[in-house]
Amino acid sequence: MSGHSTIERRPSPPPAKTPAPEPTRVPAPRRRRTGRLTGLLGNGAVQAILIVVALVWITPLAGLFLSSMRSDGDNAAKGWWTALTDPGQLSLDNYTALFADSGITQAFWNTVLISVPTTVLVVVIAALAGYAFAWLEFPGRNAIFLVVVGLLVVPVQIGLLPVAKLFGTIGLFGTIPGVILFHVAYGLPFAIFLLRNYFAEIPREMLEAARMDGGSEWRIFTRLILPLGRPALASLAIFQFLWVWNDMLVALLFADSESQPLTVALQSEMRQFSSNIGVLAPGAFLSLVVPLVVFFAFQRHFVQGVMAGSVK
Template sequence: MSAPGTTTRPAEDGPAPVSTPARSTSEKARKGPVDWLTKRLGNGLVQVSLLLVGLIWITPLAGLFFSSMRDDKDNSASGWWTSLVRPDQLSFENYSTLLENSGITTAFWNTVMISVPTTVLVVVISALAGYAFAWLEFPGRDAIFLIVVGLLVVPIQIGLLPVAKLFGEIGLFGTIPGVVLFHVAYGLPFAVFLLRNYFAQIPREMLEAARMDGGSEWRIFVQLVLPLARPAIASLGIFQFLWVWNDMLVALLFADSSAQPLTVALQQEMRQFGSNISVLAPGAFLSLIVPLIVFFAFQKHFVQGVMAGSVK
């Protein structure tokens, strides 16, 4: 009962308010020590850790660079880090001498003439084949694609001697075209597999609309598919270029002295390592800096290509 002179407010219709339940013990226990440490210290610790890892990775590169700018006497007497306090030891004389070495310069251009055509051929052929396997109908398409995928498990060592014998019979052994053809043949299975899977993710409605507008298959491939696949093609080009540029196994067997790349030339200089540091260090840094330039030039497309397909 209510007191005289007072009114009682009727109860409001509707569900009672729902209170947010307290966080369960299992959710609290789900947090590990890493989460606790990150919450307490913030992102500063993570950034410092990444900086330390980056310094560890870049130290050998810095050592190679400083060693390439010191003469043999200084390199034999002390470590490369002494040049940080004695900059008078550093000069570009070793690079000038290296550019005057006809064997090294010839090997460098041989590497370019092997790597660039191989990369271009692999990208072009695999793009055409990948589009055909993804969107064209022809007899035996799936069976042929399975054969291509099966070639991925074939080790490169199995084909060295048979292909070398074949190249010897047709006159390609020891030549740059022979090395290029071998790299193209063993690079195509992975390249076709990669681009076919990327092309297959393109919406079918987009291609059908282009066909209804009168576009031929070639025009659709050039003006629609290739621009969409630019990240994947850039990633494939970077990987293929790095594989061929740093290759030494195939070049040792298939290239003679006039066609040997830079990796083989530097390997031969290793026989007199103690007296050839002034040649090896700048040569190795030259061999290293070119792939880095290529990577950073296409870094944006490379990251997009690696992340493609990871999020739907």
């Protein structure tokens, strides 16, 4: 045996692993009541409700359309819904008689001659003024814009008699240009307010880059502002067209028998022949279907304009 003792080295135990911390659980946000209600009802129930609402909205239109294609005797004897089971009641005789009436056809074209120029003038002037108030610097800009906003609260009834006297003095009373001018004057405050706020949301960097590239204000307005503002312009055009097309108060005062629109002509027919459904029903449906066609034709732009003001 050797005098030196051998020391046996044992391997040290591996260090204990520290348990990994448990992930912190973030409480799930509470669902809103509307989301909870939608989840309870389900997509099928929501679609059923929307279908019911659509039917309630379409039913008067369908009743007016079917009544306009039935004779006075059928309208007086039975309800319009009987035409669904008896299509033999329907004919185009009422529309033939309506378009043969020179007074109604003239009133229809008067409505077109009033509504279209008014809409175009309001949109063009408001677009120019909205761009000026939003991005151009000139003396009194804020004060003038406050005056424009203040005109929004002026009721149209206040200006009827004074403007009628003014138009009578300058020879515009009882004419189509007089009706157009009145609608343009009272449609501009809201139109300028709407487009100015929309144009002001356009990033300033885009306009500065266009100016640095040598673009004039007119070129910036036509090539940049108008394309970007197309949803707002389309929404304004739809609203203005509907307001003017369905107006009767202004036309009743400012238009004479030669320049009266369709709404005044139908009101005159109702006053003279209150039971003549064969004339009133097709005339009312004709007055209703044109705004519907315009709305559905520009529906995509209208929805974009509404959503642009609510979604950033």
